[in-house]
Structure formats: structure tokens, C-alpha cells
Amino acid sequence: MRFSPAVIFAFGLLLCGASLASAQHRLALQGNGKLAIVDRDGKIEWEMKWGGIHDLHVLPNGNFLVQQGAAKVAEIDVKKKEVVWSYDSAKSNGNEGKRIEVHAFQPLADGGMMIAESGAQRIIEIDRSGKLLREIKMKVEHPNAHTDTRLARKLDNGNYLVCHEGDGFLREYDATGKIVWEYDVPLFGKEPKGGHGPESWGDKCFSAVRLPSGNTLIATGNGHSVLEVTPEKEVVWKVEQKELPNITLAWVTTLEVLKNGNYLIGNCHAGKGQPLLIELEPKTKKVVWTFDQFDTFGNDVSNTKALD
Template identity: 45%
Template sequence: MLLRRSIARILVLWLALGAIQAQHRAQAQQTGTKRSLFAADYQKKIAAVLDADNNPKWKLPIGDIHDAQPLADGRWLTQTSFGNVVELDAEGKEIWRFDAGKTDAGGPIEIHAFRRLPNGLTMIAQSGAARIIEVDRDKKIVHSIPLSVPNPDPHRDTRLVRPTPNGNYIVAHEALGLAREYDRTGKIVWEYNVGSKLYSVMRLANGNTLIGTGDGHRVIEVDPNKQIVWELKQGDIPGVTLAWITMVERLENGNTWIVNCHAGPDNPQILEVTPDKKLAWSFKDFERFGNALPVAVPLTP
């Protein structure tokens, strides 16, 4: 009898300890200098702007999401599904919407990338139609750029697309495993074979290209001659597993912002890494968000 009671007590304590550890892993945590940010997760179906203490300024129910951009006066360009782009005011209320529509042949279109341009137009990458369009406030297409995709697929033609300083666009072709720069006629002027399902590309001020390699589990910086000049790979940060690397960004302080999607509750969902590959900051919140957080944007430190 005494032995059974002892075993029962041990079992209760073990279960309680497991619950405490699980709760600790789920709670919002920031390491380093706290900052506000935008984050969105399609498992928990939420997008939110959080302050430095992890309190939401606003929250938005969503379906799927792959991109977001902060605008002036607290506004945001984001999406609530792969079928739209929406502009939100500073309170998170929708004030403009563009719906993906269909291809000329009636096939489906998904949107995985968009950007409000300095001239006020909105760039939208239409996967399935294999093109980039620029639309005005009335949703009229002002310019269209064809993309070289042998077998267009609404879900895999593109991930992120970004304008370059010379007026071109650099495109992450997920299915092809290629980072490509297109001019405004659709001519390919630069290409790099990533070799994995890349998610993000960003042309840096020094002319290099920063790439989030998706299921390649790394971040690379490639020069115009296609040489890797900086790389963060699996095992470079002790105690952190790099999973599906989605958004990457080079911050003003020279550090690199990395979104670490599908890595599980024992790993941060977002990292900030120094040029010498030290962890400067991290974010983890598996209570509000889940294991499908592909979109995060840094705001004020």
C-alpha cells in the first residue's frame, strides 16, 4: 500500500512538472533588448502587433499569410488569406482590399508577396498567373511583368518578391529553387540556384542578396558573382534548431532578422543574429502563436 502511494505521488509530481515545463515553453519570451513587432501565424489563425512587453496593440483573425509591410501612420499592408491583400489602419481595421481573382484561363491565383511602392502603387505577385502586377488605388493594373515559370502553380510560383534599388524585382521562386532578378520587361538579369525551397530574398545596399532558404535550414548572403560571403547554418547557434527559414532582413545595426518557422516550442520563432553569428535577440510565444509563424516584422527596439 505504501509503495503504491509513493508511486502515485511521484506520478502526480512528474505530471505537474511536465505541465509547468509546457506552460513555460508556451509563454511569451523575449531575450535581449525588448522590442515591438508584427507577427502572424496560420496555425493559430492570428496576426498581431505586439508592444515590447508582448501586449497586443491590435489583433486580426486570419487564414493564410506569407507577407506583411508596415506603412506610414501605423498602417499595414498584409493579407487574411492567399486570395487577397488588405491595408489596415493603425487600429487594425481594413481600409483597402485587392482580391486575387483568376487567371485568363480561369485558373486559381494565390498571392504570396506584395509591397506598397514609393510612387503609391502596390506591387502584387500573382502565383498561378506567373506575373508581377503594379496596381493603383482603384485596383487598376498599371504595369505587368511576366515571370519565367515553366509550369505555373498558384501555391509555388513565388514566395517573397522585393523591389531592388534599380527599379527591378528580385523573386524567390520556391518550386524552382531559384532567386531571380527581373527587369521591368520580364528579362532575367541575375539568377542564383539556392538548391532548396527558398522563401525570401532581399537586395542589400552593398549589392549583395540576402536569402532565406526555406527548407535549406540556413540564411545566405550572396554577392553579384554568386559567391556566398556570409552564411548562418544549422549548428551555428548553440541550442537553436533552424527549421523552415522564412522572412530574413538585414537590420540597420548590421544584424540579421530571421523567422524560424515550424521549429517547435523548444526553439525561438524569431531570431536576431550578429554578423559573427551570436544570438542578439529572440522571440518565442507558443501561447498566442503556433508552429506556423512565417511572417514577422521588426518595429521599434
């Protein structure tokens, strides 16, 4: 049986539509004063009032772990829309009277919590009662409670991978606090320029992911890029500000490596008409999906989490 060109064209459109639909994601995110879950059709299925955040986790029980104010970590019961646990770094374990901000935390497999405390220049691990179990001092060359750190993660090897926003450095610490690897995020020969949008320029890295290869994927913040760096500090892959069709990268924030191998990239402060989130196939740098809800979530969506 032979099909006419029109039928073949229509069938192709159907295939494209199916591919795009399968690429869509159910998301958790915060913006415009609300924490929300957005379904695969882009509709809000759950929301509650909540201020700005710099980190976001979804626990096995479905609850959210988020920043609350400047220095608290809070667990939200999604069904009840209420805080069921919190820890205030500004008032606990020796920080009373200090200016403390928390921009990174991580639930641990043993039930404890890792918290990076900006202002105290330390990583701590606590149990759910708030008892201090471990303290690791960090190297910070430009101390500031707002910029000592952005995202930090405890790795499978027990080390800690920390984005030092103010220093423009990514540092890996072992359990004793010794720096075992660090990377100076490059400016690529340009002079730093202030601001938060596409017009700014800098090395204020926001997040990093250690890949199975041993390389490290880095979201460079106002460097408007994502870099893949080897242990020897060689850049072997990158995507730059204007490289993707019709997309301008601004403050590049969260990174997720999806099960399909694609990268989910946060694009904060990019302005109206630009996606808040981009799914990229790394080998071809093909954009397979974008999320753009500027009117709903505004210009400061720094954190997202794929829920599918």
C-alpha cells in the same frame, strides 16, 4: 575606491540585463488565427482575428498591408480593426477563372502596389483603383499556384527580386521581364526530403534582401539556412541549421536587416522550444535576442515585422 568581487559580478549582471532589454523589439506578426502587435516585454498590445499570411507591411499611416485568403491584398486600419482597401487578384485584370494565389506584394513610393501573382506567373503594378499599370511575365519551370513565388521585392534600381519556391531559384527581372541575374539555391549534395519541419530538406527559398554591397542575403526556406551570395554567385557567408547554440533552424522565412546591422531571421515550423524569431549579429554570428511564443502563436509564424 576598490569594489569586492561580488559587487563587480552584480554590476556585470546589471549591464547584461540592460543589454538584453535594449535588444528586444516591438513586433507585428500573425499566428494561431490572429494578427497581433507584441510589445517589447512580449505582451500582446493589439490583436484581431486573421488567417495565415505570407507577406506583411506596415504603411506610413500605421495600417497593415497583409494577405487575405488565397489571392487578396488588404489594408487594415489598425485603430478600427477593419479592412479599408483590398484587391482580389483572382478576379481582376484578366485572372477570372484561373487558380491564383498571392504570396508577395509591396507598396510603392508612387502610391501604387506591386503584386506577384502565382498561377498567372506574373508581377503586376496597379494603382489604388485596381487599374493595371505594368505587367512583367516571370520564368517558372515548375508551375503551381501555391509555389510559383514566395516573397518578391521591387529594388531601388527598378528591378524585381523574386523567390521562386517551386523552382528553388532566386531571379532578378528588369522592367521588361528580362532575367538579369539568377541564383540556383544549392542542395549542398543532399537529396530533397519532404515535410515542413527541421527534418525536411530542400531549396524552397522564401525571401531575399539585396545588401548595399551588392550581395544578396537569402532565406532558403527548407534549406534551414541563410546565405549571403555575391553577384558572381559565390557564398561568402552563411548560417546553418545547427550552427547557433541551442537553436535549430527549420523553414527559414522572413529576413530584415536592422538599423544596427543585425539580421532578424524568421524560423517557421521549428516546433516547441525553438524561437520563432532570431536576431543575429552577422560578423560574430552571436545571437543577441530571440522571440519564442509558441504557445501563443503556434508553429506557423511565417512573417514578422520589427516596429521599432
